[in-house]
Amino acid sequence: MDRLRIGVALYNSGRYLAAHEPLEALWLGSPAGQRDDCIQGVLQASVAVYKSQEGNDSGAAGLAKSAIGYLNVCEEIAVDDLLAWLGRLAADPGLGRRERPPELRVECEAIDLDDLxxxxxxxxxxxxxxxxxxxxxxxxxxxxxxxxxxxxxxxxxxxxxxxxxxxxxxxxxxxxxxxxxxxxxxxxxxxxxx
Structure with missing residues (x-):
């Protein structure tokens, strides 16, 4: 099972809370001290978008700021557009109710649920x-x-x-x-x- 691709596909389909599940299992499945900060960043970004959509503006802003710090180390996942969008979300936590975040790409490929x-x-x-x-x-x-x-x-x-x-x-x-x-x-x- 490829939890990264599952999480990214769910994220790209707008299922932000559900995306958290396989990504968290992937992150927690790694030994402490060897956990991938990029995965933690995508996890936090997913929940930030979900919290924004649900009207939890303080939670959305806090998670967006935190996610930015983790996402700066990503190599496998293209996050440049997401980093910019999260910066906007941190400043305007209601952004997730008005606009979808950019699609995530793994090794240059945008993954949809139909690709799994x-x-x-x-x-x-x-x-x-x-x-x-x-x-x-x-x-x-x-x-x-x-x-x-x-x-x-x-x-x-x-x-x-x-x-x-x-x-x-x-x-x-x-x-x-x-x-x-x-x-x-x-x-x-x-x-x-x-």
Whole structure:
């Protein structure tokens, strides 16, 4: 699992709080004293944007200032535009409610959720489900994971869940719910046979 790419893809899709989950796991997974300051900076930038969007201006400004200090050491992630934007956010904490931050690039590549392999896409869906307390997405992610482990990488659960977290349209959520309901019915029918 490539937690950096998952976190960046979530960030680039506007899922700033969910981006925090895989990035924090990556950062905490490194031994103390060897943790990557760049990852810490992206973590703080993600939460700064989220706090700005939620109206927590003091939290947004503080995290934006702190993130700038960490991001100055980035090599793998292109952060020049983000550094400038965070400087503006620190001075105007409401900026995140009016304007999206610049896209992040890993090794010159802007990463979207559609760019992730199925296993990483499922992890992205799980992060969104966890941060939003979305039971439907949690269930869809579990079914997607089971399908991928069974060699069904084109599972509709993967495609629909990623489509929904990319652009949360009601029709996509409805289709996802229909697939979940059918799978649950099928499972209960099989359980009823034994």
């Amino acid at each position: 392999p199925p296993e990483d896409a499922i992890a992205a869906v799980e992060a969104v489900a966890e941060t939003e307390g979305d039971e439907l997405l949690e269930t869809a992610a579990a079914y997607a994971d089971a399908d991928v482990r069974d060699g069904k990488e084109t599972s509709p659960f993967v495609a629909l869940a990623v489509a929904y977290i990319n652009t949360p349209r009601p029709i996509v959520r409805q289709r996802l719910r229909e697939h979940v309901d059918r799978r649950r019915t099928r499972e209960s029918d099989v359980e009823g046979l034994f």
